[in-house]
Amino acid sequence: PAYNLLPLKLYPYALTFSSRGCPFKCVFCFQNMYGPTFRANSPKRVVNEMQLLEKLGFEKIYFQDLEFAIDNKRVFAICEEILKRKLKIKWHCNARFDDMNDEKMLAKMKEANCILINFGLETASKEVMKASNKKLSLDKVESVVTILRKIKLDFATYMLLALPGETKKSIRETVRFMVKNNIGMGGGSLPIPYPGTVLFFKAQQQGLKPTWENIGSLAGKVNTNILHKVGGEKNLYAFVWKTFFEEKYGKTYYLKPAFWSLGIGKVLSKTVFIAKKGNFRKVKKMLKGKF
Numbered sequence: 646p647a648y649n650l651l652p653l654k655l656y657p658y659a660l661t662f663s664s665r666g667c668p669f670k671c672v673f674c675f676q677n678m679y680g681p682t683f684r685a686n687s688p689k690r691v692v693n694e695m696q697l698l699e700k701l702g703f704e705k706i707y708f709q710d711l712e713f714a715i716d717n718k719r720v721f722a723i724c725e726e727i728l729k730r731k732l733k734i735k736w737h738c739n740a741r742f743d744d745m746n747d748e749k750m751l752a753k754m755k756e757a758n759c760i761l762i763n764f765g766l767e768t769a770s771k772e773v774m775k776a777s778n779k780k781l782s783l784d785k786v787e788s789v790v791t792i793l794r795k796i797k798l799d800f801a802t803y804m805l806l807a808l809p810g811e812t813k814k815s816i817r818e819t820v821r822f823m824v825k826n827n828i829g830m831g832g833g834s835l836p837i838p839y840p841g842t843v844l845f846f847k848a849q850q851q852g853l854k855p856t857w858e859n860i861g862s863l864a865g866k867v868n869t870n871i872l873h874k875v876g877g878e879k880n881l882y883a884f885v886w887k888t889f890f891e892e893k894y895g896k897t898y899y900l901k902p903a904f905w906s907l908g909i910g911k912v913l914s915k916t917v918f919i920a921k922k923g924n925f926r927k928v929k930k931m932l933k934g935k936f
Contacts, residue, residue, distance in 0.1 A: 648701055658705035659698045663691045663723070667711040669741070671767075672777050672843035673805065673836040674711070683715060688722035692730060699734040705760075706736040713738035717750050724750075724757035737761035742786045748796070751789075755798045762798065764789075767805040769822035770815035776868065777808045778843070783822065790826050804833040806881060807865030807872060809847065816871075817888055824892040833885060835865035835878065 664685035667676060698706060714720050735758045742764055745751060754762075766786065767779055774781060793800050804819060823830065838844040838855050848855040848867045855863055865872050865881075875881045890898040898904045 648697070653701055653703070656703075658707055659703045660707050660709055661694060661698070662710055663708050663713065664710045664715070668715065669712070669780065670843075671779050672847070673808065673838075675839040675842055676711075677839075677841035679711065685716060685719060688719060688726050691723050692726040692732070695727065695732060695734055695736070696730060699732055704734060706734060708736060708738040710739060712741055712744065714740040714744040714750075717744070717747055721750055721753055724753045724759075727757040732758070734758065735760045737763065739763045739765070741765070741781070742789045743780075743782055745789050746785050746792075748792045751792055751798060752796050755796055760799060762793070762800045764800060764802045765805070766802045766819075766823075766828070768808060768811075768815065769819040770810075773808050773810045773815045776810035779808075787826055790828060802828050804830075804885070805836055806833050806885065807835050807869050809844075809868035811865075811869040811871045813871070813874065813884070816885060817892075820885065820888045821892050824889065830886070830889055833882060836867070837861060837864045838867050 664683065666679045666681070666683040667674065668683050670676075695706060737760055740762050745762070745764075766781075767777070768774055769783060769786075773779075790800075802823070806816070822828075836844055837860050838848040838853075839860060840855070840857065844867050845855055845860075848863055851867060853863050853866065865878065872878060872881060875884050890904060894901045894904050
């Protein structure tokens with residue numbers, strides 16, 4: 646790329662790809678934009694670009710590959726090349742838990758300035774995994790989390806809510822798994838039935854008539870009625886957080902000091918404001934997670 650034509654000082658970090666595509670076939674993944682096969686740059690080609698970005702003044706790189714660690718040998722070689730050239734630029738990437746169950750490789754990634762790995766957990770419900778073709782071993786998730794904590798390499802996990810087969814029960818299963826393994830609540834989103842995905846064809850079979858113009862409005866509505874059950878997207882996220890707090894602190898989490906020590910001052914200040922107005926019934930609902 647002609648980086649010299651860009652106002653580089655406006656960008657806090659660089660975005661790039663070291664590979665394209667993914668061999669897995671999750672029903673929600675918009676793989677068409679990357680092509681049907683997995684292709685990857687050589688380790689030297691990847692590090693050449695990293696070195697260039699460092700010379701241009703970037704301090705961080707985000708590899709936007711769908712799955713950075715499909716080929717563990719390639720990842721190890723990339724790290725070796727970074728260390729060989731003594732690069733200082735930091736980087737983070739996306740990966741699947743089941744491709745990262747190698748302590749030696751993870752330790753090498755940290756040594757080579759990897760500061761964060763993003764994982765798409767999506768769900769911990771076996772039924773939802775099966776319906777979404779998300780082939781993931783929860784045992785491996787636990788194993789990788791243990792390794793990451795041992796070597797002190799940061800990670801983030803993401804949930805994909807309202808996948809096919811999603812229910813309140815399956816959400817509780819996912820949240821319970823995250824609490825059990827002390828996995829923080831990362832970003833959550835709804836699956837969009839993009840044209841070309843299996844989810845798109847499922848939406849057609851459901852009679853939803855998806856098009857490029859309306860697919861956003863169909864997010865989270867394919868083969869599940871969870872949004873209807875909870876009363877919409879906003880209430881779904883409220884239900885997830887309420888479930889998280891209940892699993893972590895108990896049903897009366899809103900009475901526990903540990904809950905209020907989480908830095909939720911905005912919620913607290915809002916309840917105080919409403920209380921001053923005399924609407925204590927609304928305060929009670931808020932503190933019980935019914936907002």
